[in-house]
Amino acid sequence: MTVRNALGRQAGTLLIVATLAFxxxxxxxxxxxVVYSARKYQLVEQLFQEYGRERGIEVKSVxxxxxxxxxxxxxxxxxxPADVFITVDAGDLWRATEAGLLQPVRSSVLExxxxxxxxxxxxxxxGLAVRARTIAYxxxxxxxxxxxxxxxxxxxxxxxxxxxxxxxAVYNQSLVAMFINDMGEQATERMVGAWIANLAAEPFSxxxxxxxxxxxGQCDVGITNSYYLGKLQHEQPDLxxxxxxxxxxxxxxxxxxxxxxxxxxxxxxxxAVRFLEWLAxxxxxxxxxxxxxxxxxxxxxxxxxxxxxxxxFKPNEVNVGLIGKAQPxxxxxIDRAGWR
Amino acid sequence: xxxxxxxxxxxxxxxxxxxxxxAILAAVVHGATxxxxxxxxxxxxxxxxxxxxxxxxxxxxxxxxxxxxGTSLAWLTAACxxxxxxxxxxxxLLPMAMPAYVLAFVAVATLDYAGAVPVALRTLLGxxxxxxxxxxxxxxxxxxxxxxxxxxYLMARGAFxxxxxxxxEAAQSLGFGPxxxxxxxxxxxxxxxxxxxxxxxxxxxxxxxxxxSVFNYDTFTTAIYKAWYGLFSIETALGxxxxxxxxxxxxxxxxxxxxxxxxxxxxxxxxxxxxxLALPGARGWAAFVYATVVFALGFVLPxxxxxxxxxxxxxxxxxxxxxxxxxxxxxxxxxxAVACLALAVVLGYATRFEAGPLPRAAARVAGLGYAIPxxxxxxxxxxxxxxxxxxxxxxxGGEGLWLQGTVVALLFxxxxxxxAVANVPVQGGFARIxxxxxxxxxxxxxxxxxxxxxxxxxxxxxxxxxxxxxVFVDVMKEMPITLMTRPFGWDTLAVRVFEMTxxxxxxxxxxxxxxxxxxxxxxxxxxxWRMERAARAA
Numbered sequence: 114m115t116v117r118n119a120l121g122r123q124a125g126t127l128l129i130v131a132t133l134a135f136x137x138x139x140x141x142x143x144x145x146x147v148v149y150s151a152r153k154y155q156l157v158e159q160l161f162q163e164y165g166r167e168r169g170i171e172v173k174s175v176x177x178x179x180x181x182x183x184x185x186x187x188x189x190x191x192x193x194p195a196d197v198f199i200t201v202d203a204g205d206l207w208r209a210t211e212a213g214l215l216q217p218v219r220s221s222v223l224e225x226x227x228x229x230x231x232x233x234x235x236x237x238x239x240g241l242a243v244r245a246r247t248i249a250y251x252x253x254x255x256x257x258x259x260x261x262x263x264x265x266x267x268x269x270x271x272x273x274x275x276x277x278x279x280x281x282a283v284y285n286q287s288l289v290a291m292f293i294n295d296m297g298e299q300a301t302e303r304m305v306g307a308w309i310a311n312l313a314a315e316p317f318s319x320x321x322x323x324x325x326x327x328x329x330g331q332c333d334v335g336i337t338n339s340y341y342l343g344k345l346q347h348e349q350p351d352l353x354x355x356x357x358x359x360x361x362x363x364x365x366x367x368x369x370x371x372x373x374x375x376x377x378x379x380x381x382x383x384x385a386v387r388f389l390e391w392l393a394x395x396x397x398x399x400x401x402x403x404x405x406x407x408x409x410x411x412x413x414x415x416x417x418x419x420x421x422x423x424x425x426f427k428p429n430e431v432n433v434g435l436i437g438k439a440q441p442x443x444x445x446x447i448d449r450a451g452w453r
Numbered sequence: 454x455x456x457x458x459x460x461x462x463x464x465x466x467x468x469x470x471x472x473x474x475x476a477i478l479a480a481v482v483h484g485a486t487x488x489x490x491x492x493x494x495x496x497x498x499x500x501x502x503x504x505x506x507x508x509x510x511x512x513x514x515x516x517x518x519x520x521x522x523g524t525s526l527a528w529l530t531a532a533c534x535x536x537x538x539x540x541x542x543x544x545x546l547l548p549m550a551m552p553a554y555v556l557a558f559v560a561v562a563t564l565d566y567a568g569a570v571p572v573a574l575r576t577l578l579g580x581x582x583x584x585x586x587x588x589x590x591x592x593x594x595x596x597x598x599x600x601x602x603x604x605x606y607l608m609a610r611g612a613f614x615x616x617x618x619x620x621x622e623a624a625q626s627l628g629f630g631p632x633x634x635x636x637x638x639x640x641x642x643x644x645x646x647x648x649x650x651x652x653x654x655x656x657x658x659x660x661x662x663x664x665x666s667v668f669n670y671d672t673f674t675t676a677i678y679k680a681w682y683g684l685f686s687i688e689t690a691l692g693x694x695x696x697x698x699x700x701x702x703x704x705x706x707x708x709x710x711x712x713x714x715x716x717x718x719x720x721x722x723x724x725x726x727x728x729x730l731a732l733p734g735a736r737g738w739a740a741f742v743y744a745t746v747v748f749a750l751g752f753v754l755p756x757x758x759x760x761x762x763x764x765x766x767x768x769x770x771x772x773x774x775x776x777x778x779x780x781x782x783x784x785x786x787x788x789x790a791v792a793c794l795a796l797a798v799v800l801g802y803a804t805r806f807e808a809g810p811l812p813r814a815a816a817r818v819a820g821l822g823y824a825i826p827x828x829x830x831x832x833x834x835x836x837x838x839x840x841x842x843x844x845x846x847x848x849x850g851g852e853g854l855w856l857q858g859t860v861v862a863l864l865f866x867x868x869x870x871x872x873a874v875a876n877v878p879v880q881g882g883f884a885r886i887x888x889x890x891x892x893x894x895x896x897x898x899x900x901x902x903x904x905x906x907x908x909x910x911x912x913x914x915x916x917x918x919x920x921x922x923x924v925f926v927d928v929m930k931e932m933p934i935t936l937m938t939r940p941f942g943w944d945t946l947a948v949r950v951f952e953m954t955x956x957x958x959x960x961x962x963x964x965x966x967x968x969x970x971x972x973x974x975x976x977x978x979x980x981x982w983r984m985e986r987a988a989r990a991a
Contacts, residue, residue, distance in 0.1 A: 147941075153952040154944070155770075155961075173941040176952060180682045181937045184832055188839035192846065192854050208685050279669045281679055314566065315588055318669045319957035322565065329567035341957060405956075441492075444683035448499040453669060 145171040150199040151179040179205030196385040199373035206238040207437025215374040226393040226411045230430045240370035243408040245339040248357040260357045267307025275311040276332035280452030290439035305450040343406030358426035365429040463807035467815035477833035485695045487688035508672045518598025519654040523605025528635045531613035534729040535737040541744040543981030548751030549603035550973030552930040554663025555966045559755040593668040599751045601654045608650035612643035631730045649877040656824040674826045694829040701824040762963035782945040786928040789867035793924045797875035820873030827933035834866040866934035875920035882916025922980040
């Protein structure tokens with residue numbers, strides 16, 4: 114008896130609360146801008162709200178990984194409320210374009226602000242922040258003169274001294290995809306195989322953990338996204354790990370983007386384009402990149418001083434969209450090479 | 454029993470409960486038919502064998518640890534007397550509030566080569582000192598085992614407590630001590646409940662993505678993610694998920710076959726306060742040390758690490774939004790727990806009053822959601838709801854989303870995923886009610902309604918409470934379904950944890966993770982308090 118009564122009371126209360134919660138969500142005034150973002154809350158929310166205040170509209174957003182957001186867009190189809198899709202990887206933007214989820218946008222503002230290799234030639238998406246994936250080394254045990262290219266990390270001198278993040282990480286898949294584009298599958302597979310043979314420890318689940326292992330002496334060199342090192346150096350200014358720009362004599366250092374596009378079924382298309390243009394504008398570009406220690410996509414804008422201190426580098430200027438196209442091949446290559 | 458079932462009501466009810474899962478399975482099967490043959494060839498040559506073996510090792514290892522810890526600790530706290538027993542009987546449930554992925558990142562961050570513990574040990578014992586690597590098969594098994602033993606503990610403790618003093622007396626009269634009593638009498642009698650707990654642990658392990666990816670341990674689930682995220686083929690990912698489901702179904706069938714047709718009911722359930730076996734002197738203290746070590750590793754130490762990290766980031770991140778996150782988390786967990794409980798009770802009655810195979814088959818199908826990786830289930834959910842929305846639009850017009858992006862969608866996903874979690878203790882509760890009791894009650898003139906309110910509900914009480922608690926805590930920790938189906942503004946604590954860990958910011962993730970743990974303590978404490986009181990009052 115008592116159990117049933119207690120349950121009944123509870124259910125009643127919950128129903129009331131739930132109804133209130135629904136009505137709270139429904140009451141949006143004006144035409145809101147809706148953003149699906151794989152760039153996480155702590156990096157974007159403040160800017161989103163600022164844009165909303167400036168324009169006098171509500172900016173609504175949900176975050177998730179890129180792939181589930183793509184699936185959500187597909188399931189919602191023409192009825193999707195989303196206006197803008199933001200990812201942290203060029204591969205997801207390429208995939209969304211392939212799936213017909215983005216629409217081409219012609220904007221002289223965006224085309225002037227974002228270099229050609231960081232945006233889709235047809236305007237389906239535009240890069241907004243740049244992350245370089247390059248070599249990190251222990252300043253205690255490695256001289257920069259010993260370093261040169263990604264491929265050289267497979268040399269015998271690095272036997273038992275190399276650390277890598279998991280081959281399941283999209284950033285490593287993008288790196289491998291770039292090499293498949295640049296030098297073909299065979300040469301890339303040989304290079305990856307040589308890396309695996311040099312590993313000092315099982316691959317790590319994230320770059321930060323790997324950088325800490327370099328600092329602690331478990332290994333001497335590794336490959337990381339620049340911003341992870343930036344954050345760690347910011348927290349620990351005396352960290353004995355430094356960045357080296359790989360492949361400067363060759364094609365240049367691998368870069369990937371966090372970028373966005375306007376969805377195919379955007380209900381607020383004009384606002385969505387304006388929003389992307391706002392994100393690409395110099396003042397916002399600085400902050401969009403700085404919050405994550407990245408490089409602004411807008412070439413005229415400086416990164417954080419501590420990021421700038423790493424010095425200039427030559428990026429690989431193959432269009433980042435091609436990386437997405439080669440990504441499945443990269444994943445299979447990584448499996449074959451035994452990169453866990 | 455026939456008089457209780459004049460019509461096909463129970464079967465229909467069971468099928469209705471299973472319907473959402475059937476729809477999701479249909480969506481998964483339909484998606485899987487589009488799997489890319491070239492990718493399948495690649496996967497079967499380079500991936501499948503390895504992840505199958507890895508997954509089998511992981512599940513066997515985790516279940517073994519969870520059953521060993523859960524059963525032994527439940528026996529100690531339910532049937533023995535040792536220093537601190539009263540405290541441990543509820544404290545040993547607390548690790549349940551600690552999400553496995555949180556325990557995983559705390560363990561790796563502190564115990565890996567660059568972590569605080571090995572660094573300190575190297576300072577102390579010289580640079581040459583090397584701990585066995587935490588990022589290893591043994592490490593991931595230990596962490597998942599610690600995180601999931603409470604499922605077995607809860608089920609086993611319930612069984613041991615309600616089997617009552619008789620079993621213990623029987624054991625004693627046969628000359629068994631506390632350990633031989635456990636193995637020769639209590640465990641065999643509690644077997645269905647232990648098996649239920651073990652099945653939950655096995656399914657939870659199969660579906661885990663968060664913890665195994667912290668360890669970079671490749672399983673079926675990580676292969677599913679890789680096919681989807683990396684190979685851009687959701688169809689192939691769904692094919693892998695389907696294959697996993699077939700393997701799970703086979704394993705469950707084998708388990709049922711092994712269990713045979715034995716029927717288990719309680720011997721004079723809880724009619725007397727159990728007389729506990731005293732563990733004198735050194736043996737009592739050994740039990741104390743054992744319980745302390747498990748409690749410390751599973752809860753206290755990780756909570757201390759989380760608290761230290763959280764304190765560091767709280768000035769930056771902690772603000773009023775956390776009240777919203779917490780309230781929303783609790784509200785969703787409560788709604789899902791009540792919904793799952795209600796449906797599990799429907800299934801419980803259906804299988805009890807309708808002896809045919811249909812309700813039981815429906816119950817099994819309804820419970821499959823727990824073995825699928827949450828994100829695959831989420832894909833099924835958005836596909837099904839997307840289909841309903843599209844159908845609705847074509848009938849009623851309009852262009853908005855009717856179901857998707859609402860709380861209904863979230864609850865639909867939670868129920869599909871966690872119904873099994875409510876089902877196991879509820880079925881266990883029904884199994885404890887002897888049919889002869891029902892017959893006796895009926896012969897005393899009790900109608901169906903009276904049977905439910907005066908016999909079933911009081912006797913099911915503990916099982917219902919267990920079901921509520923398990924679903925509540927599981928929903929609080931849930932990530933992929935919440936992420937993929939939540940409405941705007943419905944960010945929960947787990948969503949915040951996800952966003953921090955996705956960027957490798959484990960220390961910042963400690964703040965929402967700690968709040969998840971703290972919020973989970975409340976229902977855990979409530980339930981254990983009630984269980985204790987019920988046991989004392991009996």
